[in-house]
Amino acid sequence: MLVSAEEMLKKAKAGHYAVGQFNINNLEWTKSILLTAQEMKSPVILGVSEGAGKYMTGFKTVAAMVDAMVDSLGITVPVALHLDHGTYDGSKACIEAGFSSIMFDGSSLPIEENVEKTKELVAICKEKGISIEAEVGSIGGEEDGVIGAGECADPEECERVANLGVTMLAAGIGNIHGAYPENWAGLSFETLDAIQQKTGDMPLVLHGGTGIPDDMIKKAISLGVSKINVNTECQWAFQKATREYIMAGKDLEGKGFDPRKLLAPGAEAIRETVKEKILLFGSDGKA
Numbered sequence: 001m002l003v004s005a006e007e008m009l010k011k012a013k014a015g016h017y018a019v020g021q022f023n024i025n026n027l028e029w030t031k032s033i034l035l036t037a038q039e040m041k042s043p044v045i046l047g048v049s050e051g052a053g054k055y056m057t058g059f060k061t062v063a064a065m066v067d068a069m070v071d072s073l074g075i076t077v078p079v080a081l082h083l084d085h086g087t088y089d090g091s092k093a094c095i096e097a098g099f100s101s102i103m104f105d106g107s108s109l110p111i112e113e114n115v116e117k118t119k120e121l122v123a124i125c126k127e128k129g130i131s132i133e134a135e136v137g138s139i140g141g142e143e144d145g146v147i148g149a150g151e152c153a154d155p156e157e158c159e160r161v162a163n164l165g166v167t168m169l170a171a172g173i174g175n176i177h178g179a180y181p182e183n184w185a186g187l188s189f190e191t192l193d194a195i196q197q198k199t200g201d202m203p204l205v206l207h208g209g210t211g212i213p214d215d216m217i218k219k220a221i222s223l224g225v226s227k228i229n230v231n232t233e234c235q236w237a238f239q240k241a242t243r244e245y246i247m248a249g250k251d252l253e254g255k256g257f258d259p260r261k262l263l264a265p266g267a268e269a270i271r272e273t274v275k276e277k278i279l280l281f282g283s284d285g286k287a
């Protein structure tokens with residue numbers, strides 16, 4: 001059964017560790033992440049961008065697949081199925097489709113509109129027992145067509161949005177989706193500290209988990225980050241392993257062309273990446 005992310009994130013905040021959100025693209029991705037979370041006895045959040053939802057033929061398909069897979073694989077750790085960077089309409093569609101968690105990303109809207117729409121969705125989610133993430137300040141870079149300038153969030157605005165009853169809050173602190181540039185200034189811990197002081201027990205979310213050095217991840221967790229999103233790193237792991245398989249000519253040997261064989265090294269590589277992140281975030285053994 002899919003669960004809201006509320007309880008796992010409250011526990012993470014109190015226990016000073018973070019739960020990973022790993023984005024999914026297809027069946028292989030989902031299976032690799034679920035099996036690894038189970039092996040590591042870790043709660044897990046499966047992230048679905050609107051683009052990935054569309055790719056998988058719609059949110060209903062995704063919810064049905066994940067729900068059934070949790071059951072078929074005998075997964076007993078808490079699993080939340082979460083919309084990543086949702087629009088207002090996308091959020092409503094996911095609630096309807098059976099997601100157990102949503103993110104409404106109103107960060108590109110004027111703050112008053114972000115507040116209004118977030119408030120409206122909070123009321124719907126509360127009624128249905130679904131967790132909801134809001135965003136203030138934008139995450140830099142591009143993810144599935146969602147482009148952000150990467151400005152740091154205003155701690156006063158964070159306090160305002162946190163008080164709307166959201167479950168978790170994503171705040172821009174210099175983080176970027178995808179690869180970090182050579183001249184990246186690093187995370188703004190000053191901003192994170194100020195946000196945490198204004199938002200108290202609210203679990204904070206760090207997007208753009210790919211490529212952030214381990215010491216920065218640990219410091220962010222010590223300053224109140226309880227959910228860390230990782231997407232690109234699993235894509236790179238999958239691509240690298242698949243490339244190696246083909247470059248070694250393994251797809252030409254025997255039945256190496258069988259899709260189950262062709263996709264296996266990539267799926268295994270995702271498992272390794274997820275395992276490393278779970279250990280780094282400290283959520284192993286916390287289910």
Ligand code: 13P
Pocket residue numbers: 023047084085143176177178179206207208209210229230231232233
């Ligand atoms: P990365 O692709 O940089 O890991 O970011 C993932 C993310 O923040 C999803 O919302």
